[in-house]
Amino acid sequence: MPVGTVGAVKTMSPHELKEVGSQIILGNTYHLYLRPGLETLKLFNGLHKFMNWDKPILTDSGGFQVFSLGKLKKLTEEGVQFQSHLNGDTIFLTPELSAQIQQTIGSDIAMLFDECVALPNTEKNLREAVHRSLRWGQRFFEVPRHPYQKIFGIIQGGTSVPLRLESLEGTLKLPLDGLAVGGLSVGEPHAEMIHVLSEIAAYLPQNLPHYLMGVGTPRDILEAVNCGIDMFDCVLPTRNARNGGFFTHDGLLNIRNSSHTHDQNPIDATCLCECCKNYSRAYLRHLFLTKEILGLRLATLHNLYYYHRFMSEIRNALDNGTFPSFYEMMKPRLTVAYPDRTERSSAEVFKED
Numbered sequence: 001m002p003v004g005t006v007g008a009v010k011t012m013s014p015h016e017l018k019e020v021g022s023q024i025i026l027g028n029t030y031h032l033y034l035r036p037g038l039e040t041l042k043l044f045n046g047l048h049k050f051m052n053w054d055k056p057i058l059t060d061s062g063g064f065q066v067f068s069l070g071k072l073k074k075l076t077e078e079g080v081q082f083q084s085h086l087n088g089d090t091i092f093l094t095p096e097l098s099a100q101i102q103q104t105i106g107s108d109i110a111m112l113f114d115e116c117v118a119l120p121n122t123e124k125n126l127r128e129a130v131h132r133s134l135r136w137g138q139r140f141f142e143v144p145r146h147p148y149q150k151i152f153g154i155i156q157g158g159t160s161v162p163l164r165l166e167s168l169e170g171t172l173k174l175p176l177d178g179l180a181v182g183g184l185s186v187g188e189p190h191a192e193m194i195h196v197l198s199e200i201a202a203y204l205p206q207n208l209p210h211y212l213m214g215v216g217t218p219r220d221i222l223e224a225v226n227c228g229i230d231m232f233d234c235v236l237p238t239r240n241a242r243n244g245g246f247f248t249h250d251g252l253l254n255i256r257n258s259s260h261t262h263d264q265n266p267i268d269a270t271c272l273c274e275c276c277k278n279y280s281r282a283y284l285r286h287l288f289l290t291k292e293i294l295g296l297r298l299a300t301l302h303n304l305y306y307y308h309r310f311m312s313e314i315r316n317a318l319d320n321g322t323f324p325s326f327y328e329m330m331k332p333r334l335t336v337a338y339p340d341r342t343e344r345s346s347a348e349v350f351k352e353d
Contacts, residue, residue, distance in 0.1 A: 001026045001058060001233040002304055006035060007051045010238050011297045012304070014053045020273065020301055021308030023055055024108075026233045029101050030062035030093065034086055038104050046106025058233070059107035060213075061098045061140075063114040063133075063154070063182075075115070077132065095136040099143035107149065111180060112137045112171075114154040119187040126158040129183075134170040141174060150177035152211060158183055159192045161199045168203055179204060180211040181229070185220070190340040193220070197227035204228055218247065218310055219334035225314055226327050237307050241299035244288045247306045249330075251337035255299070260285045273305035274298075 002009045002017060005028045009017055017025065027047060036050070044050040047057055062080075074081040079094035095113040102110040114133035117125055133156050145151070153171040157163030171179065181200075184193045197212070204210050211231035212224050221232055237247060246253040246267045253267060263281035271277075275284070275298040287295030317326035 001231065003233055003235045003238065004051075006031045007047055009300075009304075010242065011293070011300045012238075014051065016301060017053075017304070018055070020305040021312070022304065025053065025055075025057055027057055027059045027105065027107065028062070028064075029059050029098055029105065030064075030082075032059075032105055033062070033091075033093075033101050034084060038101065041104050041106075046104070048106060056108040057105070058109040058152075059102045059105055059111065061102065061111040061113040061154075062093050063098070063111070063136075064116055064214075077135075079113075079136075095139040096143050099140050103143075103146045103149065106146075109150045109152055109178065110146075112140050112151065112153050112174075114156060114182060116156065116183045116186065117158065119158050119183070121158055123160065123163075126156075126160055126163055130156050130163050130167045130170075134167070137171065137174050152176060152178035152180050152209075154180045154182040154213070155200070156183045159188050159196055161196060164196060164200050165203060168200060172205065176208065178209040178211060178231075180213050182213045184212065185215045190220070194223050194227065197224055197229065201228040217334075217338040218249070218307075219331075219338040221310070222314070222327060222330055222334055225318075225323075232311075237303035238300050241303045242296050244295075244299065245303075246284075246299060247303045249310075249333060249337060255281060255285050255288055255295075257285075267302055268306075271302065271305065271309070273302050275302040275305075 001024050002012075002022050004025045007027055009025060032041070032047065041047060041050060048054060073083075079092055079097070082091045082093060083089070084091055093113075098113040099110070112133075113136045115129040115136070117129045133154065137153060140151075153174055153176045155164055155167045155171055157167045168179075181197065184196060209230045210228055212229045214234060215221065215224060215232055216234050217236065224232070240247065240252060244255045246255060248268050260281040265281055266276040266279065267281060267284070268276050279298060284295060284298060287298070313326070314323070317323040
């Protein structure tokens with residue numbers, strides 16, 4: 001799912017998103033609550049009409065801001081008090097309000113309001129977050145459901161497998177339409193993330209979709225699918241694009257490098273996106289050096305096309321029963337192409353797109 005935090009995937013029109021293969025996008029409850037606000041969303045009968053997008057939308061609950069806004073928040077049992085990052089206004093976001101906002105947005109999939117904590121963290125903090133998230137989930141469902149909106153629960157617990165299983169058991173008591181795994185790729189090593197997913201995989205009910213929130217690189221996605229994950233969202237394709245980073249199976253290509261100055265080749269000769277079919281690396285480098293907006297747009301188009309094509313390859317392998325061999329072929333290549341980068345700070349990795 002491409003990330004459209006405030007109702008737009010940066011540099012892309014809804015028509016272009018469909019052309020590159022997007023079937024669903026993600027919006028953010030907290031940010032849409034601030035801008036454009038509920039009054040405007042009600043006037044347009046929801047986000048779909050407002051942004052002219054006629055395919056599904058999933059909305060994060062606002063719970064991620066418990067993690068990402070740092071000093072701008074105050075956490076209590078009732079909810080989270082924020083100082084708006086726009087003007088300093090005080091906002092008190094509760095599970096009930098999160099449910100109401102997501103109904104006004106009109107998202108097809110709404111996420112339960114939960115508490116996400118950074119890693120590494122103490123067992124005490126992780127346990128408190130798990131239990132608070134379960135209580136908030138119960139309160140979320142006290143708001144009468146929108147008849148056409150699906151609701152996904154979120155499994156928390158950091159890298160503690162027992163806490164993850166405890167969170168899963170409690171979350172499954174709610175009337176859910178899907179399950180998300182939250183609170184991963186927030187500072188822990190890649191190996192720990194995959195360990196948690198592999199340990200809980202057997203306990204995930206097969207009749208529900210499984211969504212890994214905020215992940216990730218092509219390597220992350222391949223290994224997570226191997227653990228039973230079905231859905232992903234991440235800002236990496238769009239953010240890297242705006243910084244001159246093009247995704248390929250051989251790694252992230254930095255178009256600003258001088259080696260591309262006279263390169264007449266496309267980013268990827270096997271790629272059928274509009275960027276690769278029509279433009280050379282030399283021209284793309286020129287666009288970035290001259291700060292032309294077209295460069296950002298073409299890079300974003302390519303990266304989203306790359307991600308959708310990769311997911312299509314995975315789906316085809318699953319349908320054909322060849323995923324085990326596909327996994328064994330791709331894992332070494334992507335491990336070299338996208339090594340563990342946990343030395344990055346959480347703030348860098350999860351800055352809002």
